[in-house]
Amino acid sequence: MSVAVRSLIGGAWVTGCEGTLTDTNPARPDEVVATGGRAGASEMATGVRVARIATSGWARLPMSARGAFLTRAAEIIESNAEGWGEELTREEGKTLAEGIGEVRRAAQILRYYGNAADRESGTVYSSPRSGEQILVTRKPLGVVGVVTPFNFPIAIPAWKIAPALVYGNTVVWKPAAAVPLLAFRLAQALTEAGLPDGVLNMILADSAAGEALVDHPDLDAVTFTGSTGVGRKIAGSAAARGVPVQAEMGGKNAAIVLADADLELAVEQVMLGAFRSTGQKCTATSRLVLHESIAEEFLARLTVEVKELRVGDPLDPGVTTGPVVSASAQKSIVNGIDRAVGGGARVVATAEAPESGHYVQPTVLELPASTELWFEELFGPVLAVQRAATTADAFRLANEGEFGLSAALFTQDLTNALAGIGDLDVGILHVNSESAGADPHVPFGGAKKSGYGPKEQGDAAREFFTHTTTVYLRGGRA
Numbered sequence: 001m002s003v004a005v006r007s008l009i010g011g012a013w014v015t016g017c018e019g020t021l022t023d024t025n026p027a028r029p030d031e032v033v034a035t036g037g038r039a040g041a042s043e044m045a046t047g048v049r050v051a052r053i054a055t056s057g058w059a060r061l062p063m064s065a066r067g068a069f070l071t072r073a074a075e076i077i078e079s080n081a082e083g084w085g086e087e088l089t090r091e092e093g094k095t096l097a098e099g100i101g102e103v104r105r106a107a108q109i110l111r112y113y114g115n116a117a118d119r120e121s122g123t124v125y126s127s128p129r130s131g132e133q134i135l136v137t138r139k140p141l142g143v144v145g146v147v148t149p150f151n152f153p154i155a156i157p158a159w160k161i162a163p164a165l166v167y168g169n170t171v172v173w174k175p176a177a178a179v180p181l182l183a184f185r186l187a188q189a190l191t192e193a194g195l196p197d198g199v200l201n202m203i204l205a206d207s208a209a210g211e212a213l214v215d216h217p218d219l220d221a222v223t224f225t226g227s228t229g230v231g232r233k234i235a236g237s238a239a240a241r242g243v244p245v246q247a248e249m250g251g252k253n254a255a256i257v258l259a260d261a262d263l264e265l266a267v268e269q270v271m272l273g274a275f276r277s278t279g280q281k282c283t284a285t286s287r288l289v290l291h292e293s294i295a296e297e298f299l300a301r302l303t304v305e306v307k308e309l310r311v312g313d314p315l316d317p318g319v320t321t322g323p324v325v326s327a328s329a330q331k332s333i334v335n336g337i338d339r340a341v342g343g344g345a346r347v348v349a350t351a352e353a354p355e356s357g358h359y360v361q362p363t364v365l366e367l368p369a370s371t372e373l374w375f376e377e378l379f380g381p382v383l384a385v386q387r388a389a390t391t392a393d394a395f396r397l398a399n400e401g402e403f404g405l406s407a408a409l410f411t412q413d414l415t416n417a418l419a420g421i422g423d424l425d426v427g428i429l430h431v432n433s434e435s436a437g438a439d440p441h442v443p444f445g446g447a448k449k450s451g452y453g454p455k456e457q458g459d460a461a462r463e464f465f466t467h468t469t470t471v472y473l474r475g476g477r478a
């Protein structure tokens with residue numbers, strides 16, 4: 001059941017000529033999910049060229065007409081949710097329910113941006129001069145380079161590409177090499193929806209070709225999600241060329257459980273945050289700060305839940321936790337666990353995992369102090385725990401480190417909730433719910449070094465994907 005995938009350049013489906021790509025199932029690494037040709041730097045350059053040609057026709061269409069393509073694509077995606085969700089699970093490794101859920105989420109995102117024309121698209125200010133009004137209108141940037149990670153193969157591309165397109169830009173997109181099939185499906189949906197040639201170019205290529213894309217002198221903006229090292233490099237190169245850049249990078253997100261928390265709710269939500277998608281979310285809960293008065297009881301309850309996790313083939317409906325994406329991810333996560341244990345971490349709980357496939361045992365570790373695992377993003381099913389003597393101490397521990405993407409605060413006391421809103425240095429704060437999750441109509445992105453440049457989604461996406469022209473408008477001589 002291997003699918004032949006191709007790149008989309010200038011409206012044509014092309015087989016890249018830099019070599020072959022083989023997309024395998026992380027649960028059964030011998031199973032090939034998709035194959036195709038790998039494109040290179042020259043195809044990236046072609047993509048930028050055809051995207052440039054397509055800009056003027058696309059930008060001149062009314063926003064509602066651009067949005068209609070997204071709405072039609074959303075319908076196509078929705079009608080394929082089960083089949084494409086299964087494909088997503090087979091290439092990325094999240095559970096089938098999450099795979100189908102992500103495909104539906106992509107449709108929801110496309111629908112949200114499909115309706116952008118119904119929202120406010122500029123501002124009118126009063127003028128200090130009679131006979132004049134001041135308008136702030138919005139215009140597209142031009143050609144946008146989009147680089148996406150493996151962990152949300154269709155939702156993250158959707159939330160970058162949909163606003164880029166609806167606000168009048170054209171796109172050259174390099175998806176993560178591990179997940180070409182869902183990239184192919186999203187490009188198929190937009191093509192079947194009738195998107196004009198050259199408006200979206202999806203190029204299946206490796207990271208070297210990705211670098212050629214983001215360094216291309218004719219790009220007008222770059223949007224990236226992925227690792228911190230790559231994000232900083234891309235941001236540096238775009239800034240050096242004076243090109244707007246948006247980079248969503250690492251997270252080391254804390255759940256903070258205060259003395260007055262509803263422990264049953266907190267345990268349930270911490271389990272979801274830490275172990276759904278096998279911990280492979282930038283918003284996953286990878287740190288847990290427990291007020292010392294409830295720490296023993298909380299860890300006892302958490303241990304029961306961890307032991308009930310079922311790690312295995314994510315297509316099996318009874319499985320709660322699939323594999324991680326690759327053998328190298330598996331190795332680096334296991335090494336991170338071993339280093340923490342070698343440094344004095346106590347193993348609080350683990351769940352069994354199969355031997356064959358890229359599995360990692362879900363693991364909860366209590367740290368003796370703020371050691372390496374408190375700061376390093378492992379991007380797997382690993383939760384590091386510390387205890388705090390006071391609420392202030394809990395917030396201090398949660399704020400440690402260079403990242404500030406999301407946090408989850410568990411408390412039933414409004415004063416504590418308000419203190420957390422004030423003191424926790426994060427881009428996204430959940431009070432009494434898990435640290436992951438993002439709605440399309442509100443800003444998404446981190447504080448501190450989790451993100452660089454404007455945030456994503458909602459009005460923030462409009463800020464990034466457009467520039468403004470301030471118009472001093474008079475009818476003539478007053």
Ligand SMILES: NC(=O)C1=CN([C@@H]2O[C@H](COP(=O)(O)OP(=O)(O)OC[C@H]3O[C@@H](n4cnc5c(N)ncnc54)[C@H](OP(=O)(O)O)[C@@H]3O)[C@@H](O)[C@H]2O)C=CC1
Pocket residue numbers: 147148149150151174175176177178205206207208210211212214225226227228230231233234248249250251281282377378379
């Ligand atoms: N904040 C977040 O949302 C995410 C964070 N991560 C973090 O990143 C780690 C690795 O995940 P991974 O997906 O491999 O992240 P990477 O940053 O390596 O890759 C993300 C995307 O960037 C591409 N890329 C890699 N190097 C370059 C480059 N020099 N120039 C342009 N594009 C490039 C990748 O291509 P290719 O796939 O071909 O290498 C992929 O499409 C995770 O362990 C996690 O720590 C990962 C995913 C999401």
Ligand SMILES: O=C(O)CCC(=O)C(=O)O
Pocket residue numbers: 151152156225280281282283435436437438
């Ligand atoms: O929390 C979410 O649903 C989105 C997470 C995300 O953007 C990521 O992991 O890259």
